[in-house]
Amino acid sequence: MHVGSIFAPVVVPAVVWAWQGRESAFVAAHAKKALKEALVWKLLFLIGAVVSLAYTISRLIGYYQANWEGFSFTEFLVRMVVVWLLVSVLGIVNTLLSVRQAMAAFQGRQA
Numbered sequence: 001m002h003v004g005s006i007f008a009p010v011v012v013p014a015v016v017w018a019w020q021g022r023e024s025a026f027v028a029a030h031a032k033k034a035l036k037e038a039l040v041w042k043l044l045f046l047i048g049a050v051v052s053l054a055y056t057i058s059r060l061i062g063y064y065q066a067n068w069e070g071f072s073f074t075e076f077l078v079r080m081v082v083v084w085l086l087v088s089v090l091g092i093v094n095t096l097l098s099v100r101q102a103m104a105a106f107q108g109r110q111a
Helices: 011-020 025-065 073-106
Strands: none
Touching: 011 025, 025 073
């Protein structure tokens, strides 16, 4: 389940929890923890995306009202690179957390 949550962070833990959660408290605990972590990461990503989009739109409106004076593609390219780096970091953190939880589950430790 934890390894599958690397590729489908919300779907795999939810399916495992629904399918096996009633039979095993151990599996249910790990599924709930994986689902909670996935939802927290998705919420953080959504908040970051909304803030970034709102800021970009407000900057574009400002440039439009000023007849595009001071507009620079470099500013928007740098912002795009920063956003992609942050998305990559979130993906790496998600992968590392999933692998760590998979190792804990394999060793029989509770979540």
